[in-house]
Amino acid sequence: MNYTLHQLQVFLKITQTKSITKAAEELHLTQPAVSIQLKNLQDQFEIPLTEIVGRKLYVTEFGKEIALAAENIINEVYNINYKTSTFKGILTGKLKISVVSTGKYVMPYFLSDFTNKNTGIELEMDVTNKLKVIHSLKNNEVDFALVSTLPAAVKIESEVLLTNKLFLLANKNSALPDTKKTGKHLSNTPLIFREEGSATRIAMENYLSKQGIQAKMKLQLTSNEAVKQAVIAGLGLSIMPLIGLKNELENGNIRIIPSKNLPIVTNWTLIWLKGKKMSPAATAYLDFIRKEKNSIIKEYFSWIESY
Structure with missing residues (x-):
């Protein structure tokens, strides 16, 4: 097997978007470039990774298994890079947060100082509806979620923000x-x-x-x-x-x-999966929230108390 990290990254994005066109857009590549990377990866397996039915792309069961392995490999590579930077005294890594739609009025204020002080952090914040927020949390696709009502069917830990x-x-x-x-x-x-x-x-x-x-x-x-x-x-x-x-x-x-x-x-509450193994970036962010949330509330949200 001679597949590359780049091929795995492209394939993982294809499985997430279910589209070569959308994968190309999100990866800032051309469609032909993505198609070539998919073909080069497929050529190394006798079992199909994807199939086209009625002009729609589907990921096979085997392809889903390879995508899961690819995600684990990519995450481990990121962890190596993050640990290297940490030893240099630089906090780096991805911080993934899913936010219910009304939470867009809350979450940015609890992020700005942290990201400004830690420019090596790559922030991914998805603002969407409650069902998708809980889905991404249950599937361990994010570090944290912001909700106003706690999910009943998911074992979580939490920190009240506001x-x-x-x-x-x-x-x-x-x-x-x-x-x-x-x-x-x-x-x-x-x-x-x-x-x-x-x-x-x-x-x-x-x-x-x-x-x-x-x-x-x-x-x-x-x-x-x-x-x-x-x-x-x-x-x-x-x-x-x-x-x-x-x-x-x-x-x-x-x-x-x-x-x-x-x-x-x-309450607006930051939640995460119970027992989750947090990345250095997520751990640092939680420490930041616990130390700074009261001053953030005082600076940006004290007006709420007058109602």
């Missing part, structure tokens, strides 16, 4: 009902929801259920930013996390409707 508050929100022209009549008001007002599976959606549905409120009309949107703009435009009311609404609250485009049993209070 309080998460959810309020009932309306635009600046909406009438504010009497607190005792909020339930009736919500039953007769269009409500704006996040998509199925969203932690914000689950929190909103649980609140409405406990209050015995049935939505008259629903509008479903796939991001907090879209929900925020819909509320501002007057399309309806929504229960949303306070984070990401600072400017809109200060300029009066969005108003909080005082409501019984609100706000809903949870």
Whole structure:
């Protein structure tokens, strides 16, 4: 066998993207270059690594086994490089974090000082929906995940970063009902929801259920930013996390409707797999968070306490 590390890297990316075109884009290579590397690797095996069915690329079971081995080899090579740099007194390595979509208003502030001080760290932050975040965590594809509700079916360890508050929100022209009549008001007002599976959606549905409120009309949107703009435009009311609404609250485009049993209070929590063997970069980041999170909260998020 004479396969190269580069061939393994290309093949691994192909298995992850299920596409030569997408693999080429992510590797910053041309399509022909990726195809050649795949062919050169395939020529060393009698069993197919991939197959094309209806112009779509599929990875064979054998190919999946080779991809897993390739990933382990590549990770070990990275570890050799990281250990060499560590002995030189330089912190290097990849730090992989998966973040639920609303967490984009939180996570960057807990990363910037760390990455600025450790320029040898290569950061990969994926902002996506809750289901994909938990999937990547369960499959050990990331070092950490940021969530607002803890997953029940995964054994994890955690570090709370920040309080998460959810309020009932309306635009600046909406009438504010009497607190005792909020339930009736919500039953007769269009409500704006996040998509199925969203932690914000689950929190909103649980609140409405406990209050015995049935939505008259629903509008479903796939991001907090879209929900925020819909509320501002007057399309309806929504229960949303306070984070990401600072400017809109200060300029009066969005108003909080005082409501019984609100706000809903949870936590933005950094989680990782229980018993995970952390890389030097991940270990250093966790140490940084534990030492610096209070000063980060004070500098960037103290405004939350006024609501």
